[in-house]
Amino acid sequence: MIGLLIFIPLITAALCFLVKNRRGIEYINLIGAAALAIAAIFPITASHSATIYFFREMFFMDALSSYFMMVLIFIAFVVAMYSVDYMGREFKKGVIGIPELRQYYAFLHLFIFSMVFAIVSNNIAFFWMAIELTTLVTSLLVGFYRSKESVEAAWKYIILCTVSITFGLLGVFLIYYASTSVYESTYQVSRLGIIGTLKWSELRGIAHEMNPETLKLAFIFIIVGYGAKAGLAPIHNWLPDAYSQAPTPISALLSGVLSKCAFLGIIRIVILGNMSLDTSYYNHLLLIFGLVSMGIAAAFILTQNNFKRLLAYSSIEHIGIMAIGIGIGSFWGVYGALLHLLNHAIVKTLLFFSTGRVRLKYNSPIIDRVRGAIVVLPVSGTIMLLGALALAGCPPFNVFLSEFTILKAAIDNGNWVTFALFILFAAIVFGGIFYHFGNMAFGKPGTDIEKGEEKSEYKKSLMAIIALAAIMLVLGLYIPGFLDGMLNSSVKIITGN
Amino acid sequence: MEYLQFLIIIIFSPLVQGIIKKLKANCQGRVGASILQPYYDLIRLFKKEMVFSRVTSWIFKVTPFIVFISTIVAAMMIPVITTKSSFGLMGDVIALIYILALGRFFLALAALDAGTSFGGEGSSREMIVSILVEPMLMLCIFTVAITAGSTNIAMIAEPQSFVLSPSHVLALLAFLIAIIADTGRVPVDNPDTHLELTMIHEGMILEYSGRYLALIEWSHYIKQMILFTLFVDMFVPLGIAHDTEMTGLIMSSGVYLLKMLFLAGFMAIVESTRAKVRVFQIPSIVGGSFVLAVLALLTLIMVGK
Amino acid sequence: MKDWMDLLYVMDFVSIGILITAISINSLSQIEAWIKAYMINSWLLSLLIFFVAVKNPEHHLYVASTLTFASKGVLLPFFLKSIVRQMKKVQVVETYLSTSLSLIISGIIIAIVYVSLGKGIFVTGFSSFVLKISVAVILIGLFIMITRRSAIAQILGLLFMENGVFLAGFSLTFGMPSIVELGVVFDLLMIVIIMGVFMVQIKQKFSSDVADMDQLTNLKG
């Protein structure tokens, strides 16, 4: 059934590429996304109790990956819904033709496929390949509009991510090497024909015997490799360009899921680290990266004039927050980080969608050109403002809850420096986001902009936005039982008890 | 008997005003009007026809009564010749200040009611004077009240001693200046001129005529005498009776008369020796006495008496 | 056969050769020359894999050796040459740093790597400092990408980094599971192809001969 998860997006992508009329592609896209979601439900529920393996243990799903899978399928589905409107509109405007449409949907589902592959692959090398594959696919999507800026963004994206991911590969090799040394010592294999393992499930078993120094070195390369992809400062520089140039649904998917998938790679290694001798090494590294990311993001958010870039920087900030949560390492810290992962995915997607509508309306991503959005777009403008408040960490929305949990965990560990810096940067970020989105929402709209939401044919994206907003509010006030259960078991996997 | 002592203030306040005027005239080498002149004025005004401005509203008409009533209530609160007064339960010295403020508030409103610039000028200046004077008044009262351990005027007036503690002396000086400023006398205000540039109190009541003017003038006299009485109660309570047996009352009324005469003389001398200052120099005068009041308080805290 | 290899430290010589070819880029300024250097580098790499295969008879290592030779030693250089020819009059690409300075810096990098990897890690590979060499090669590849302005230089730098990683992989652990190698090589080819695509696009959009990176600075802040 994991096979199903892997194949559905592939098939969808192929079909999207083959079919040649717009409606057909759109329906295939929607059906594919829905099918993926439905197919995922069973393994997610099943893996909650026990880890599922597939194809000679090449693929597996434990609670952690099923949690990520849940986030992925949800965001992928809303993105598919939204894409229909967005691309349909571009198509109407004549920006793109049928071939581009086919490309777009094909690549979209290839992208989804690569992320599914990354999440379920038990082999860390396969994981690496999957992440690399995402780079390839999304670079094409980032450069989708073929404009000067988008090509530049795509180039930077592919160069920077490939470079960093190369270090990731070195890290993978080192881990393999560390495992070989273990087998050497345990099974007295002759020095010739040493065998090691790349299966994460097995690595986890022998992690405590690995040479800690090798593991540390590997972790340095891994965190640089996947950290760049996840958007940890100071190796985040591709991120604002790519997010701001990619088509809005892709930006949502990039920031909502892809960065998390890359982060999953780091988490996996951290788990190995926690198995080995000193865990503080890994945690401190994560804390430092997290705080630096928050600080840099705060500075950039404060003086930003392009709201897509602003959202990109806030993604950096939130990845930083997750890193801090994992780095704190206590139960509640990790719990908060994982919860934050979901919350951020929802809110950020919501914001990308609503600002996407705003952008289509005003034909500009520049903040100063957008005024009175709340008057022009009564629904999505309002939701945009609410989403911005949520993103900035206001109760009663969900992001506040996870951030508060992480803060509480920091306090529990007596981690005062983290606490102080976190709360300072969060306040600055709040100021920036609040200021910019307030300016966008209110004021006098330009005379050339006609008021009112889009016509009925663009209702799908509106529905998606409203649904996301509802979830955002509910999760702020209530955590459903199954979510709590998933979180608990995932946290157990990470903290290792 | 002790319930009626406030009538003394009400009845004799015009006389005090008359005496001050007379003494002032004498100081300036004039003969001056008879000391009963204020009574004649009041009666004349009561009989005269009233002229209202068309602009005015009901505020203008209720104000004289409110001013008159509040002043009299204030008069009821303070012991004149005996400290045994059951009107004390109405309120203490702080309440007294605020009741006087009620009258001032409405007077300032009524001044604005006619829509002339004199009225505005008058009320604005009255306000500036009052905000300068009231805190000072309060500080003096605190100084006394803290030593007496009460804000009840009767209890403040209890002790019988010739000597004044240093803090009291300072407070006394400050309070004298406060009285001058509050009763609208030279150098702060000139009660008997109608020159636009200088007048404060007169500017406020410029539109009044007839019996309303009479009420306001009368309550002005009463207020002045209340302040005098408050002064003697607070600083030189010596000689005031504590019960209602006749001889004591007569004696204390004699003492009271002397005190009033002394104060009247003081006022006359001040008014004829000093010149009226510009409005924006008032702060420097009052500020000086404010410093005195603060000093009084601090000495009380540091020295303890 | 194995003994003389151990005797003459063939492995070490080969790996050092790889490092030197990497460093040599710093002093070269012609793209053609770079591609040659890369070619030699890849040949050395495949030679090293071959020796590893000789040392412990695992067939997939021979496969890997030939695969590396074919892809990195022949196919990629050819592809790159073709791209270079596409954009005419390419030859010289100026750098940000002078030759001597960049040589010094790469020396510093190597020093840092040697110092920091000196502690802690014990290497069971047959070349005692092959890990250091490979990391050094990777970082020098990155350094090349930083200092050279043209897009193709960046591709080359990336390829050098890949070689370094492969060096590490094979010399430390006598090779990965072959499926991994296949996947990695495949990924590599894909990257280079897509980069080529974008490079052509950059040339069109920015109308520059060597796809000059300095023009790609519209997105900032």
Next chain:
Amino acid sequence: MISFFYLGIILFLAGAIASLIFNQRANGFAYILTSTGAVCFAIFGVLLLSSPPVSILSISTTPILEFVFRGDTISGFFILVISVVTFSVSIYSIGYTKGMANKGILGFLLSIFIISMYAVVLSGNIITFLISWETMSIVSYFLVVFDTQEKSAKAGFIYGLMTHVGVVFIIALFLILYKHTGHMDFAGIKAAAGNLPDAVKTIIFIFAIIGFGTKAGIVPLHTWLPEAHPAAPSNISSLMSGVMIKVGIYGILRIVVDILGVGPEWWGTAIIIIGAVTSVLGIMYATVERDIKRLLAYCSVENIGIILLGIGTSMVLASNGLYKLSAIAMTAGLYHTLNHAVYKGLLFLSAGSLVHSTHTKNLEEMGGLIKLMPYTAFFFLIGSVSICALPFFNGFVSEWLTYQSLLSNFQAMSATAKVAAPLGGAALAFSGALAVACFVKAFGIPFLGLPRSHHATGAKESSLPMLVGMAILALLCLVLGIFPGHTIKLFSPAVSSLAGIEYVFPSGKGVIHLSKTAADLSPLAILVAMIAIFMAAVVLIRIIGGKSKTSYRDSWDCGISSLTPRMQYTATAHTNPFRRIFEKVYLPIRNVNSIYILKPLFLKSISYTNEIVPSFDKYLYNPITDFIYSISRKVKLLQSGSIHLYLGYILITLLLLLLFWF
């Protein structure tokens, strides 16, 4: 008892939904629902006041997120305060929102706003408090920016930012409390707070003052208040100014007085000083203000200061062991809280109907409105008299009590308290006198004299529901002023639980008798006396003067043909002496520029501008923001767009990690 709570909540939610349903149609129904809800809550509050602490409900989904609502006497008192204002505001709104753009949303937000305030004062643990608190802030933010104009957006931004900075401190102090007590619920924290180390206590105290003080609007954290309150619709501003800032006071009471308990003496002294500064500066800025709603907002700052004077005095006395006196001081503070809620609500409502019918907030453009809007004028007058603390209206009693407790503070031991208390009293007197001046202007300029613009001439009396809404509060002003004893007896349980002793307020037969300072006060007696004297006076006048003859003429105009409205004193002129005298405080920006035809003889025109920029923005806030912005601009250089630089970052990061981390 709990049923009243549920009933009220249901009614408010119903009101919210109803106002969304009949959005543009007549939504009086929704407001009727909310007003009944307010009644229910008022009953609930009264019941709470007379009962031991009750746990209302607690929903727990996960350990981090559990909603706990508990009610005790303190929350009971504040619920009462909120309900009183809410009731009349909702009645007022029936008329006020007629013909308003998307009033449905306004009604919805209003209901949610009120619910969130109730939730704050009832919340029983940290997370509940934070969520309700921020909900309150966000909803009020949306109410501030309700008319989506640039100006109110700016006001809203300032408000939102400052309140969030406050929240940062609140979160910090809560988490510190949690760290040291190990509890998330207030009951547990209070139980364990006894043995906190002093340093921690001090930190919490400071954070509480900053955090909650921002919401309450203490100087210099008040700058959002004069921006935000005028921007909101008037019924909202009366809620914000009358009630919401009191929730900040509630926070201070809950954390500092209730949880931390009796602290060192300097806490109280500090609060007294803060209160004195706040009251004086607030009223000083109010006095020179021309915008009527800004004026009222600044007055709220002043009254917060007076409330803090009472609370601080009570803390000082408590830390000196004088619990009876401290209870009286606390009574003063709480009573002033209630009173200010009532009359400030009234003032904002009547100011609202002024603005509603004249379409301007500028005092200079009003005038003579007492003839066109007699009832509104009357209610505004009552409000003014109360806020000036003039006798037999409610403000007077609480300020009198504050004076008394400040004086009794003299029995405290330390010199600082001894100095602070009487000077606080002086500050109170000063601000009282300034308040009189301020409201002579605020009532006199718009209502009296001649109309100054077409805005004023076109005004007409506001509709019945608005008048009713105001009338209720006006009546309360009088009742609370005349029967203080009964009112204070009503909420004295809250006082005793705050002061920590069983405490009965010394009053009987309409007379307050403070045995310690032997001071009596009986507004009732004063009123009776006044009526009696009035009758006597009328008779007297009749006897002396006989029948009265009256005639109507024009005002005295010094003989020129006729007075024009432009000859009247303007609001600016009326308070110009203050500007001149307190230049050092206001730092006014005056510039006269005169254009000559032929210098220096023939003058063409003189233009004179005189404005006041609040010093806090200029000298406190702008430097901070500039600093932060300059840093972020420097950081921005990192993203210069050059890919080589980015690659360089990767290389450097790696080298650093290898060198120092491995």
